[in-house]
Amino acid sequence: MLVVAGTVLAEEGADASMRDIARRAGMGLATLLRHFPTRDALLEALLRTSFDELTARADALGDTGSPRDGLLLWLREFVAFTTEHYGVVTSTVKAIEEPGSALHDSCVALHAAGAQLLARAQAAGEAPVDVDGADLFALVSAFAWLGDQTRQEQRAERLFGLVTSAILSR
């Protein structure tokens, strides 16, 4: 069932019709909505695994290697992940500001994981101190949004690389 939902979301984007998802999962709309009362709840169930992996990845990168390279690599993976899931970035950014959202906790965890990598790089003098974790999350989200727009994927990747390296090496 979650598999079907994942397929539909991948095909139609994060704003696919809940009715359509239920239909293709072979259940009534009301049943789907009883399991996942809101779209965010469904997204959370679908993204939880990837979120946890990204958080663990941040921890791993924080234990070894260059702080600067670790941060850059993680940011790149974060953008790639978000771009893979068309349309979710708006939900994640909104969820950060909405404690009631089903996605809130996961997004805060991701935020914290990124902030820790940033703090390590800052402590090593390899990242500027005038940006914080929230800035990082916002920057990554903005480029993830750009990558979601038609024909902007490669441009978003290139510009993100250009911007991060420009900011880091001031």
Next chain:
Amino acid sequence: MLVVAGTVLAEEGADASMRDIARRAGMGLATLLRHFPTRDALLEALLRTSFDELTARADALGDTGSPRDGLLLWLREFVAFTTEHYGVVTSTVKAIEEPGSALHDSCVALHAAGAQLLARAQAAGEAPVDVDGADLFALVSAFAWLGDQTRQEQRAERLFGLVTSAILSR
């Protein structure tokens, strides 16, 4: 009538209900849709004046002063304008890639105006040559989107300033 539409769009955002707009304008939905067959057509009618002003502003800034400062100032005004009109940035980015859209011509004109300012700064050695007009439009759009997200307005402004100055002074 356009005034009412502008009010509703300002209140509800660019994805306000066309039915609601017609209702508040005191006309039938079908009548509104006959004048503006698509949402983009309505947006175009509402934004045309501002678009023309921004284009003229680019021309004016291109005739005088420092190329670099002119470019930066125009970019700032562009972001401010887009942020003022909640939700339009997605439409403008989409319109650039869709020649059939009612917004296409206006967006291409804006794109060209920005590209000209960039070219002047590049010719003066005051802007990097590894970004082009499309990159500029994409960057500005990404930060305009960020500014549209709840509680991210000031962050978007600050980050945009930080990013542009970091890129320009590499």
Next chain:
DNA sequence: ACCTGAACACCGTTCAAGT
């Protein structure tokens, strides 16, 4: 010519009725 109510096919929310 210009307008528009109404039918249509969609959407998410809610709940009474079914197992």
Next chain:
DNA sequence: ACCTGAACACCGTTCAAGT
């Protein structure tokens, strides 16, 4: 307990009928 058809209030599209 768990499910779901159906009613509800919305949406944009389309068109026959009204001035």
